[in-house]
Amino acid sequence: MRFSFFLSEAFGSMRRNWVMAMAAVITVFISTAILGAVLVTRDNLNQGATSLKNRVMIEVFIKDAATPAQTQALERKIQGLPDVKSYKYISKEEALRRFRERFGERIVANLPINPLPASYEIQVKNADRVDAVAQQFFSDPSVDNDPGTHNGVKYAKETVRKMLGTISLIEKGMWVTTGIFAAAAVLLISTTVRLSIFARRREVEIMRLVGATNWFIRWPFVLEGFITGLVGAVLAAAFVWVGNWGIANWIQSSQIDFLSLRVFRMWWQGGTWPLGLMPTLAILGALLGAVGSLVALRRYLKT
Amino acid sequence: MIVFEDVIKVYDPDVVGLQDFTCHIGKGEFVFMVGPSGSGKSTLIKLVLKELVPDSGRILVAGRNLGTLRKSRVPLLRRNIGCVFQDFKLLPNKTVHDNVAYALEVVGEPRRSIRRKVPEILSLVGLAEKTDSYPHEISGGEQQRVSVARAFVNHPPLLLADEPTGNIDPETAVGIMQLLVRINRTGTTVVVATHDRDMVNRMRRRVLQLEAGRLVRDERRGSYDQVTEEVGDAL
Numbered sequence: 001m002r003f004s005f006f007l008s009e010a011f012g013s014m015r016r017n018w019v020m021a022m023a024a025v026i027t028v029f030i031s032t033a034i035l036g037a038v039l040v041t042r043d044n045l046n047q048g049a050t051s052l053k054n055r056v057m058i059e060v061f062i063k064d065a066a067t068p069a070q071t072q073a074l075e076r077k078i079q080g081l082p083d084v085k086s087y088k089y090i091s092k093e094e095a096l097r098r099f100r101e102r103f104g105e106r107i108v109a110n111l112p113i114n115p116l117p118a119s120y121e122i123q124v125k126n127a128d129r130v131d132a133v134a135q136q137f138f139s140d141p142s143v144d145n146d147p148g149t150h151n152g153v154k155y156a157k158e159t160v161r162k163m164l165g166t167i168s169l170i171e172k173g174m175w176v177t178t179g180i181f182a183a184a185a186v187l188l189i190s191t192t193v194r195l196s197i198f199a200r201r202r203e204v205e206i207m208r209l210v211g212a213t214n215w216f217i218r219w220p221f222v223l224e225g226f227i228t229g230l231v232g233a234v235l236a237a238a239f240v241w242v243g244n245w246g247i248a249n250w251i252q253s254s255q256i257d258f259l260s261l262r263v264f265r266m267w268w269q270g271g272t273w274p275l276g277l278m279p280t281l282a283i284l285g286a287l288l289g290a291v292g293s294l295v296a297l298r299r300y301l302k303t
Numbered sequence: 304m305i306v307f308e309d310v311i312k313v314y315d316p317d318v319v320g321l322q323d324f325t326c327h328i329g330k331g332e333f334v335f336m337v338g339p340s341g342s343g344k345s346t347l348i349k350l351v352l353k354e355l356v357p358d359s360g361r362i363l364v365a366g367r368n369l370g371t372l373r374k375s376r377v378p379l380l381r382r383n384i385g386c387v388f389q390d391f392k393l394l395p396n397k398t399v400h401d402n403v404a405y406a407l408e409v410v411g412e413p414r415r416s417i418r419r420k421v422p423e424i425l426s427l428v429g430l431a432e433k434t435d436s437y438p439h440e441i442s443g444g445e446q447q448r449v450s451v452a453r454a455f456v457n458h459p460p461l462l463l464a465d466e467p468t469g470n471i472d473p474e475t476a477v478g479i480m481q482l483l484v485r486i487n488r489t490g491t492t493v494v495v496a497t498h499d500r501d502m503v504n505r506m507r508r509r510v511l512q513l514e515a516g517r518l519v520r521d522e523r524r525g526s527y528d529q530v531t532e533e534v535g536d537a538l
Contacts, residue, residue, distance in 0.1 A: 002408070002411075002414075005408055012396075013396075016396050202392075203394055203395075205392075206392050206393070206394055207405075207409070208378070208381070209352070209381065209386055209392065210381065210382075210386075210405065210406045210409055210453065211378045211379065211380075211381035211382035211383075211384075211406075211409055211410065212378060212409045213375075213378040213409075214378075216378075216409060
């Protein structure tokens with residue numbers, strides 16, 4: 001089998017049926033661009049969610065009366081919890097310094113003693129485990145709880161719950177959207193390919209009559225689908241990348257910096273998108289085109 | 304070359320294609336198949352190409368039993384059979400040269416030999432001047448000659464022609480028939496399904512007459528119509 005022959009057949013047919021080829025390219029472009037936009041948005045949301053989750057913190061206040069031994073016991077307890085990512089000891093002095101920074105020298109100057117307790121700031125590995133970790137300190141003797149309560153342990157319980165709920169809802173929604181658009185892309189592309197092959201069914205019939213094997217007939221069509229898909233998908237990847245880059249820049253230059261968007265790299269990278277935007281979409285598009293051709297050809301190659 | 308034994312082919316609602324059809328066509332023969340439309344001529348050609356499969360009976364082509372021929376070998380069978388059709392069946396977006404070359408590409412012929420064989424066969428059929436024309440730019444007779452060239456460029460042992468002169472004027476038709484005769488002289492078995500009464504009568508070759516899917520006449524040096532001995536001699 002001669003690859004150059006198949007390639008020239010594929011290009012020749014695209015030149016002759018350029019309207020159909022354009023239609024296929026545009027179809028692939030639109031479907032993969034939408035798919036890419038959904039994927040990039042999902043990734044950005046994930047990124048935002050992760051950074052929000054990482055900010056969830058538990059503060060454990062220590063009784064002024066606690067002995068150094070009790071404090072150490074508390075620290076060992078924190079160290080022993082598997083869900084703890086990191087922790088930090090905030091001494092009374094440090095707490096006062098922060099207070100002063102925040103509210104000004106004047107208020108602090110009037111204080112006869114330092115009323116602020118020392119504390120541990122604990123970050124958990126997984127925001128879902130905040131509750132469980134916090135509960136460990138509810139009845140600890142060295143924690144500054146008022147009798148009958150556990151107000152010596154502070155964390156944004158409600159906020160965390162709502163945030164986690166919202167994030168998981170958004171994640172589910174994005175998966176559903178991704179699925180719908182991926183299915184739509186496959187349908188659209190296979191319809192386009194089927195149309196263009198239907199227009200050439202006589203050609204296929206003649207090829208079979210002169211004794212062409214099925215794969216000899218398939219190769220040019222598959223290559224054609226592959227090239228069409230590749231071109232459409234590369235255009236789509238570029239489009240999505242430029243769009244994302246533009247929005248990211250715009251957000252950065254404005255003051256809403258908590259919304260920071262990720263600027264994806266076009267090529268291979270080690271981030272959450274192991275393949276990078278361009279290769280992922282390009283391979284996807286090319287495969288869609290090639291597989292679409294194969295499927296569409298099936299009914300003309302029976303016998 | 305072709306053996307049909309008790310072949311039955313029935314299309315869906317009891318439309319008979321071939322009925323208890325038995326015949327032998329030897330190597331190197333030139334055979335006309337005559338009979339009205341729907342008498343089974345095209346069915347027979349499709350069966351030989353294994354485009355259709357018989358309901359019962361045995362078909363041998365070049366010693367191969369088509370009943371046991373695997374699907375994947377069908378293209379190989381077809382490469383050994385040249386085909387010429389009433390509607391030419393040329394690829395519309397390939398030049399005369401490329402249409403003929405395609406039959407060689409299919410069998411994996413080296414490029415060098417393609418460059419040699421295609422001009423050779425095109426000058427044989429008298430189309431050396433039209434190499435770079437597209438099918439729609441040449442006449443019906445010329446298109447049919449391209450189709451004959453494509454059918455013969457591989458030098459197949461068998462050539463089937465289904466109404467090869469059906470769409471062209473009588474004078475051009477003679478040229479096509481002469482081409483088929485020349486091909487036959489090289490040892491290729493030629494089977495021609497036709498309605499062309501004059502042609503059959505003039506050439507006096509073996510005639511198979513079909514009617515409603517049955518073989519009703521098999522005559523050496525026959526004519527188009529069944530004639531009695533005396534009248535035949537008088538002609």
